[in-house]
Amino acid sequence: MAPSSRPNILFVMADDHAAKSISAYGAGINHTPHLDRLAKEGMLFNHCYVTNSICTPSRATILTGTHNHVNDVMTLDSELNNRLPNVAKAMRTGGYATAMYGKWHLGEGIRHEPTGFDDWAVIPGQGEYWDPAFITESGTSNIPGYATDIITDKSLDFIKKTREADPSRPFFVMCQHKAPHRSWECDDKHKELYKDPIRLPDTFTDDYKNRARAAKIAKMRIADDLTYFDLGLVQPDGGSRHGLGDKMVNTWFFTDRKILVPEDITKLKLIDKEDGTVFTFKTEGELTEFKFQRYMQRYLRTIQSIDDNMGRMLDYLEAEGIADNTVVIYTSDQGFFLGEHGWFDKRFMYEESFQMPFLIRYPKEIGKGTVCNDIISNVDFAPTFLDLAGLKVPSYMQGVSFRQLLNGNTPAGWQQVAYHRYWMHNDIIHCAYAHYGIRNQRYKLIYWYNEDFGIEGARPADADHKEWELFDCQEDPLELFNCYHDAKYADVVKEMMALLEDKMVEIGDVPVHFGHWTKSKRPRQVEEAGFSCKY
Structure with missing residues (x-):
């Protein structure tokens, strides 16, 4: 194929951008006209899933086209060995x-910096919104x-x-944006946006009673775990007296930054860092x-800059x-909770995350305004590029x-499944259980x-707690009822x-708990590893 006939590829990825906060997805909570142009002039996927709902592993999967147990990037602390082959190296060779x-978020230093690129400039770690390094x-x-403007400038200049x-x-x-990652600092020109109240999600007051213990124990609740720094506030009697100050240095998860609520909540005062407005409250509710409203305002305002800059790119083309x-x-590198189940953040295999x-x-191959309901995953991105x-x-x-899907054709035998595995065993910040699973169309x-959960306050049983969940995403799209033990779903459990x-045998991943595996289909890699299984 002659070089002039091959398409350019512009891949734009945000960090923690939930599908519901793109207006083309129909949730109605914000307006993103330039991102919507891609949907109107191309294709929107309703079932694109991440193999591991956390920043670093997802980025490794996108770059290498492999699952995390293969590329060895399984947690936030992992670093990518840049000697591994990746899609950029293949594109440049081609x-x-x-x-x-x-x-970048895949490590720093000579063994972990980006390779395969004619030019690159990446922010260290999570980076800063303003005047970033x-x-x-x-x-x-x-x-x-x-940051969002600068990253776009660099991409267009190249x-x-x-x-x-x-x-x-x-x-x-x-082109890989920092936004809308925590701590949600918007461009000054967007500070007045989204002042009207946003409707609370239907599951905002979820009590987690019909699901696995993992949902209840997680520390990602808007009510309890957002800090005054997250919300752009000052708490006179809060964390600043402990000497941490107001600048974020990867310390937003510390208890010092939690909003401290007095016994009499009417005595609580929170102050807006920007304009000094004082907020008081009558009830904990x-x-x-x-x-929630403050979180959503800050989150959505950072997205507005992404949308603006997507407009710049489309106009240039x-x-x-x-x-x-x-x-x-x-x-985005994964989904994000916007108050669903009372949460912010990600990590879980629940749908929003x-x-x-x-x-x-891609006008040459994709019809305008098309929608795809087939299942794809971020491990499929590199082969598609x-x-x-x-x-x-x-x-x-x-x-x-999944190129054929772009043409509106679902290949015979297309595997309508997505596999997910979250490997973080000792998440002392969010207390999210490690888990894996599979999703099909229903x-x-x-x-x-x-x-070795190792979190303060966890019961001994939590240290080695294992549990299954099955959701009927058609009958229970909000994922409120675990039907794993429901007799009428017994055949579904066997099928899933x-x-x-x-899937685990296909990709070479090793299960942790073997009680449900049949001897006739015992994974070869389990045998080779010498595990002792109980049946």
């Missing part, structure tokens, strides 16, 4: 100009301005320089709803006359190209496990168990 800008091959320096040097050379650019030959993708937004425009570029998909990649099976077993 003649593409390649670049990455923005959030960027690491490049030549060193680290701060750039004045707002495209412009590539086209000036050789208009026939296609580009592959990964009123305080909880205030936290149109002005240059290359929109028709450019694949534009918008996604598990589902990734995925919008794609290569397929669109006319390049061979290497055998080490575990994902599958059902979701989750196995919760943990060893077999599906999970087959």
Whole structure:
């Protein structure tokens, strides 16, 4: 295939962007006209899922096209060995100009910095919203301005320089925003947005009584676990007296920053850091709803800058006359809870955290305003990029190209399943159980496990607690009722168990609990590892 006929690929990814906070997905909580353009002029996926709902592992999966037990990036503390093959290396070898800008979060130093890119500039760790530092091959320096604008500027500058040097050379650019990750600091021009109250999610007051213990024990609740720093507040009698000050240095999870509520809640005062407004409350319920509204305001305002900058990119492609030959993708590294089940954050295989937004425009192959309800996963991204570029998909990649889905064709035998595994065994911050599971078009099976939980206040039984959940996503889309032990779902349990077993064997992952595996289908890797199974 001649270079001039191959499409450019612009991959734009946000951090913690829930599908519901893109107006094209229909939740009605905000307005994102430029992201909606991708849906109107291309395709929206309703069932794109993450293999591990946490930043670092998801990014490793997207880059390598492999599951986390293969690329060895399983937790937030993991670092990617940059000697591994990845999609950027394959694209560059295939003649593409390649670049990455923005959030990397896969380690720092010579063994972990980005490879496969003609140019790159990434923020250290989580980075800052304002005047962020960027690491490049030549060193680290701060750039004045707002992070979302700067990351977009760098991406557009690379495209412009590539086209000036050789208009026939296609580009592959990964533009990876920091927003809308915690601590949700918006551009000044968006500070007045979203002041009208947002409707509370139907599950906001979830009591978790019909589900696994993992849901109840998690420390991701808006009512209890958001801090005054998260919400842009000052608490006169709160954490600042402990000497941490008001600047975030990865300490937003500390108890010192929790909102301290006096016995008489009418005596609680919270102060807006920006304008000094004082907030008081009559009841704990009123305080909880205030936290939700404040959280949503801050979160949605950071998204507005992403939408603005997506508009800049789309306008540039149109002005240059290359929109028709450019694949534009918008996604997030995972989903995010926006008050559903009373939570913020992610990690879990519950739908709001598990589902990734995925919008794609490529006029040569994708019809306008199309919607895909087939299941895809982030492990499928890299093979799809290569397929669109006319390049061979290497055998080490575990994902599958979904290019045919873009044409409206579901291939015979398309595996309508998504696999998820969260490996964090000792999450002392959020107390999220390790778990794995499988989802098909109707059902979701989750196995919760943990060893050495090690959290303050956890009962001894929590240290090694194992539990199954089954959800009927058609009859119970809010995932409120675990039907694993319901006799009428007995056959479904068997089918989903077999599906999970087959998937784990296919990708080479090893189960933790073997009581439900049949001897006839005992995973080969379990035998080879020498595990002793009880039947």
